[in-house]
Amino acid sequence: MSDVSVIVTVVERPEPLEALYREYAAVLASCGRSYEFVFVAHPYFHEMLEPLRALERAGEPVRVIESPRSIGETALLRMGLADARGSLVVTLPAYRQVQPQAVCELLAAVDAGADLAVARRWPRIDSSVNRMQALALHLTAGRLANGTLHDVACGVRAARTEVLRDIPLYGDFARFLPLLAIYNGFNVTEVASPQHTSDVKRRIYGAGVYVRRAIDILGLYFLLRFTEKPLRFFGLIGAVLAGTGGIALAVMFVQRIFGQPLGNRPLMLLAVLLATLGVQAIALGLVGEMIVHFNASRRRSYRLREPEAK
Amino acid sequence: MMQTEQPALSIVVPMYNEEESVGPLVDAVRDALNGAPSWELVLVDDGSRDSTVKIAEALAKADPRVVVLQLARNYGQTQAMQAGFDRARGRIVVSMDGDLQNDPRDIPLLVAKLEEGYDLVAGYRMRRQDKVVTRKIPSWVANRIIIWLTGVRIRDNGCSLKAYRRELLDQLHLYSDMHRFLPALAAATANARIAEVSVRHHARRFGVSKYGLSRIAKLLADLLTIKMIATFRENPLAMFGLGALASGVAAMGFLAAWLTSFVQRADPLDVAPMNAYVFPGSALLCIALAVFLTMLGLIAEEALQKVRAEDQIEQLDLRMART
Numbered sequence: 001m002s003d004v005s006v007i008v009t010v011v012e013r014p015e016p017l018e019a020l021y022r023e024y025a026a027v028l029a030s031c032g033r034s035y036e037f038v039f040v041a042h043p044y045f046h047e048m049l050e051p052l053r054a055l056e057r058a059g060e061p062v063r064v065i066e067s068p069r070s071i072g073e074t075a076l077l078r079m080g081l082a083d084a085r086g087s088l089v090v091t092l093p094a095y096r097q098v099q100p101q102a103v104c105e106l107l108a109a110v111d112a113g114a115d116l117a118v119a120r121r122w123p124r125i126d127s128s129v130n131r132m133q134a135l136a137l138h139l140t141a142g143r144l145a146n147g148t149l150h151d152v153a154c155g156v157r158a159a160r161t162e163v164l165r166d167i168p169l170y171g172d173f174a175r176f177l178p179l180l181a182i183y184n185g186f187n188v189t190e191v192a193s194p195q196h197t198s199d200v201k202r203r204i205y206g207a208g209v210y211v212r213r214a215i216d217i218l219g220l221y222f223l224l225r226f227t228e229k230p231l232r233f234f235g236l237i238g239a240v241l242a243g244t245g246g247i248a249l250a251v252m253f254v255q256r257i258f259g260q261p262l263g264n265r266p267l268m269l270l271a272v273l274l275a276t277l278g279v280q281a282i283a284l285g286l287v288g289e290m291i292v293h294f295n296a297s298r299r300r301s302y303r304l305r306e307p308e309a310k
Numbered sequence: 311m312m313q314t315e316q317p318a319l320s321i322v323v324p325m326y327n328e329e330e331s332v333g334p335l336v337d338a339v340r341d342a343l344n345g346a347p348s349w350e351l352v353l354v355d356d357g358s359r360d361s362t363v364k365i366a367e368a369l370a371k372a373d374p375r376v377v378v379l380q381l382a383r384n385y386g387q388t389q390a391m392q393a394g395f396d397r398a399r400g401r402i403v404v405s406m407d408g409d410l411q412n413d414p415r416d417i418p419l420l421v422a423k424l425e426e427g428y429d430l431v432a433g434y435r436m437r438r439q440d441k442v443v444t445r446k447i448p449s450w451v452a453n454r455i456i457i458w459l460t461g462v463r464i465r466d467n468g469c470s471l472k473a474y475r476r477e478l479l480d481q482l483h484l485y486s487d488m489h490r491f492l493p494a495l496a497a498a499t500a501n502a503r504i505a506e507v508s509v510r511h512h513a514r515r516f517g518v519s520k521y522g523l524s525r526i527a528k529l530l531a532d533l534l535t536i537k538m539i540a541t542f543r544e545n546p547l548a549m550f551g552l553g554a555l556a557s558g559v560a561a562m563g564f565l566a567a568w569l570t571s572f573v574q575r576a577d578p579l580d581v582a583p584m585n586a587y588v589f590p591g592s593a594l595l596c597i598a599l600a601v602f603l604t605m606l607g608l609i610a611e612e613a614l615q616k617v618r619a620e621d622q623i624e625q626l627d628l629r630m631a632r633t
Contacts, residue, residue, distance in 0.1 A: 185357075185382025228486040231531045263571050263585040272564075272592040276557070276599040283553065283603055287610050289535045290546055294617040296483035297624075300396070302389040305380040 002036040002061060004028060004107065005084035005161065007091050009076045009174075010041035010048065014094035015198065018051040021062060023100050024092065031104035036061040040080040043067055045094075074174035081164055089164050091177075093155035095198065097121055102193030106158035115163045115186035118149065118178045119156040121195040127202040141217045144179045144224050149190055152178060156193075172216050173223075183224050185303045228301055230288025234281045242278025245271045317375070318401055319349040319421065322394030324387050325366070325408035326356040330516035332365045335410055336376060342414035352377045353408075354394040357384030388489040395479045404473045411439070412471040413510040420473035420507055427632065429478045429502040432464050432493055433471035439513035452529060459537045460494040464506060467493060471509050477631035478502055481624035487528065491536045498540035499621070500628055546614060550607025554600040561596035564589045 028035045055062045102119045109117035142152050167180050181188050226233040248271035256262050353366045370376040406412045423431045449468050496502035542549040568589035
């Protein structure tokens with residue numbers, strides 16, 4: 001049985017996959033690991049898989065899983081994980097983010113006791129546009145790591161297989177895997193590795209990608225901070241809205257008493273709108289709390305650390 | 311090492327960075343329960359960064375009655391307590407702070423009171439040894455609000471020293487920061503019988519307090535939740551129905567204001583153009599809110615139908631345990 005399962009998700013900007021395989025296979029062999037590669041691919045990249053299938057037929061430790069329909073990186077990663085046979089897993093994007101040697105260091109970190117080891121592209125030689133995007137990501141999603149991670153977007157990671165299988169993965173959260181791991185009480189280490197030159201090219205995506213990413217981060221923020229206390233999230237929004245509207249209404253009613261008519265003040269419409277929106281937010285938060293309360297018997301929010309010696 | 315016999319009493323102590331307190335605490339518990347029926351002490355480490363775990367595990371090795379649980383990270387006191395409750399095997403479970411401010415010698419008093427036929431006995435700190443401004447006053451205000459909102463007359467919700475019947479804990483499920491409202495939750499959701507016993511309280515000997523003052527907004531949100539659960543858990547639609555009703559009344563008010571603005575003019579059609587939309591617009595917004603709340607109430611009913619049925623079965627268990 002092989003030691004390490006390398007899961008490569010082929011979902012965006014893939015580089016020639018056969019070369020990628022040979023490069024990483026050589027590195028893994030150099031640090032004395034037996035390995036298997038699982039390529040999980042989006043159907044869009046069907047043609048690119050042919051050389052891999054040839055390798056598979058030639059008896060190389062390569063398996064190719066092509067998703068029958070269009071699914072995202074998270075679902076692909078889950079498929080790959082289900083298929084992985086090694087006791088350790090390395091996840092790789094289909095392009096080079098760091099020097100391949102990083103994989104050995106990541107595996108060493110896992111051997112040394114980390115549940116999940118994540119590469120950090122450092123020193124970074126990135127183009128300024130990419131740096132700005134990375135900074136924006138770091139200042140939003142990165143904050144959820146409580147200052148322990150510096151490059152949440154790096155897809156090069158190593159972990160024990162059962163750790164990755166224990167982390168609930170859904171939606172579009174695979175790219176934030178280290179954050180989910182921290183949230184679930186796993187011990188995450190960062191390993192600095194020089195950025196790969198092919199990762200430097202400036203990347204600008206369509207507007208839709210940025211919108212989706214922003215929604216993902218908002219969802220993640222809610223998931224990690226407020227799953228158990230939705231009212232704190234919705235209540236805060238609601239209190240601000242309803243408070244503003246309520247104060248404006250109160251002021252206008254007082255002015256009405258002193259003779260200023262209400263009916264010709266469009267501000268009142270705005271105040272009522274804010275108040276109703278605020279009440280809606282709080283009501284949603286209350287429903288959330290009720291659902292959490294009634295489901296508390298079904299789930300435990302803590303996870304115990306396995307005793308080291310029994 | 312697994313114990314075979316089931317202890318009569320389990321003591322659950324959440325610990326976070328309490329390396330100086332662990333040893334004295336275990337000693338104090340052992341002294342206090344000397345001669346008592348069989349017991350176990352469950353120390354729950356809440357992701358401490360100091361040597362709490364190491365010391366606790368050494369103590370557990372020396373005394374099989376001491377059990378150490380280790381949470382994977384720092385989850386908070388509520389989760390630590392729940393982890394301890396889940397592990398505790400005694401018919402009676404006592405929870406207590408890990409900082410030596412509670413006195414284990416009070417445990418037999420709580421247990422005796424519980425055996426008079428209560429489901430939960432809460433400690434009440436008589437001469438509380440804490441800072442007045444940052445701890446005692448906020449705590450007093452919070453307790454007043456909790457009593458007023460929930461109607462559960464517990465003077466000291468913040469005291470961790472409490473005793474519970476196993477069957478009660480089986481139907482309480484703590485999450486978020488709910489351990490502070492445990493008696494209120496127990497009364498509201500399990501119809502628990504609750505008593506108070508005055509207990510000793512010591513000044514902090516080691517370490518620093520893990521509480522701050524910056525919790526008022528969170529506390530308010532939690533209180534609102536507790537109030538809602540206490541009042542409307544059987545009937546969430548009623549809560550949203552009331553809100554919808556209030557919103558509908560507001561809409562009527564705006565419509566009435568709109569109509570009177572016609573009446574007051576000499577010429578009924580001579581209305582300032584803004585009057586034509588400010589009042590009716592406000593009324594429409596309120597009607598929209600009423601509709602929204604009604605639908606939300608229906609969804610809540612729908613979502614909770616099944617869980618509530620299971621809940622009633624658990625309550626039956628508690629009633630049988632008391633007799």
